Amino acid sequence: MNKQQFEEKLLVGTKIKIGRKYADEQGFKEGEIITLVNGTFEIDKGIEHAPSIWSESQKDFDSIYHLFGNDFEYFLDCVIIDN
Numbered sequence: 674m675n676k677q678q679f680e681e682k683l684l685v686g687t688k689i690k691i692g693r694k695y696a697d698e699q700g701f702k703e704g705e706i707i708t709l710v711n712g713t714f715e716i717d718k719g720i721e722h723a724p725s726i727w728s729e730s731q732k733d734f735d736s737i738y739h740l741f742g743n744d745f746e747y748f749l750d751c752v753i754i755d756n
Contacts, residue, residue: 679745682753683737685711685724692750699740699747706754712736 674682683689687709696703712725712734725734741748 674745676744679737679741679748683709683724683741685709687724688754690752690754692752695747695749695751698749709737710734 689707689709691701691703691705691707693703695701696705701707707726709724709726712723712727714721714723714734714736723734723736723738725736726740727733728735737745741751
């Protein structure tokens, strides 16, 4: 998939199953299922929203770009679960 295709699929409410390779590299549990929510981020010009998960350890959101890279190069062996 290219960046645009990922952005079209990784929307608020999308569920993603974490793969072994991603889990090992990013500190998640293999098989864990995350659900994207509407994250809020402060930027120079105000507030921006993006599909995200809440990081309890950071007390902040991790957007799809933080999780998977700006070009989704870190999506690795994760799987989008059809609703």
